[in-house]
Amino acid sequence: MKFSPTECISARIGILQRKINTIYRKYLSPLNISESQSSILLVIYQSKEVGQSEIATILNLERSSLSRNMVRLEKNGWIQKNESYHPIWSLSKSGKSFMKAVLPAWDNAMKEVNSLMGTEGWKSFKNFEKSLN
Amino acid sequence: MKFSPTECISARIGILQRKINTIYRKYLSPLNISESQSSILLVIYQSKEVGQSEIATILNLERSSLSRNMVRLEKNGWIQKNESYHPIWSLSKSGKSFMKAVLPAWDNAMKEVNSLMGTEGWKSFKNFEKSLN
DNA sequence: TCATTTAAGTTGTATATACAACATTACTTT
DNA sequence: AAAGTAATGTTGTATATACAACTTAAATGA
Secondary structure (H helix, E strand, O other), X not given: OOOOHHHOHHXXXXXXXXXXXXXXXXXXXXXXXXXXHHHXXXXXXXXXXXXXXXXXXXXXXXXXXXXXXXXXXXXXXXXXXXXXOOOEEEEOHHXXXXXXXXXXXXXXXXXXXXXXXXXXXXXXXXXXXXXXO | OOOOHHHOHHHXXXXXXXHHHHHHHHHHHXXXXXXXXXXXXXXXXXXXXXXXXXXXXXXXXXXXXXXXXXXXXXXXXXXXXXXXXXXXXXXXXXXXXXXXXXXXXXXXXXXXXXXXXHHHHHHHHHHHHHHOO
8 A cells, every 4th residue: 555645644634623623713712712622621521520631531632731721721710620639620610600601602613514514524524533443 | 403512523633633643753753853844845745846825725724833834844954945925835955855754754654544544444534524625 | 568660740842823913025906 | 107905924922732851649569
């Protein structure tokens, strides 16, 4: 199997992510939250309580990258941790109320992406995702 | 259509890109080049000569992001531009010789990703990509 | 139990990215 | 041709990411 440089999947998935993130930002930036931070909030939102290393595993994020994201989220007042060295994170009161605004915005972003991709595009994405497990 | 937060495609494509880029870095970092920079080199390599704004369009990169990448690539001595304000870029002598090392490394990265994804995964990826055009 | 090793979190440093604002060139219109 | 407009490139600022090195806590074993 021989590949041509135009096939570079790393470049291509980067392009796709920039396209998708541009759509997301359109809905999220009015709330002053980034796509990365909202991803983490969603993980905590669904788990109620979750350890930091578990978030890193779920999102396949390097420890140090996540560490800095957590600092930013905490500075924004949306999350809180217990006092352990291996902290368990949860949404703060403010974070819970913030989610009431984030979820609809996020849903709108998903809807716009979905309208672009269509049912077949989604199916393809899921198969692609599964192939990399 | 109602979405669940776990379906967030932005988060999921981010995870996939981090997985793929980790593989790429394994092959590219010994050459002291990043995935982003190699993507741009590949575009120039294939076009021989290409305008800066065209690169931005191809890679769906914001003007300013690309501008800084070009500075880094030029500082590394791999690319050169004409003296226009809208520069036309090409590989330098050093860049051409560097590509002789980059292309095999890049091909090895592609091979490893390909062995993970399989034929079906690739087909799915291409369909997913097409759905976002 | 204490020492050693492993795991998890943070900090230093560098690249990557986007948006806003600005600068410069190119293009249009009169 | 000059003025005005649009397109392109760069700089300021902030977030995001990874690796290496360091720190600290947890787990293991002698």
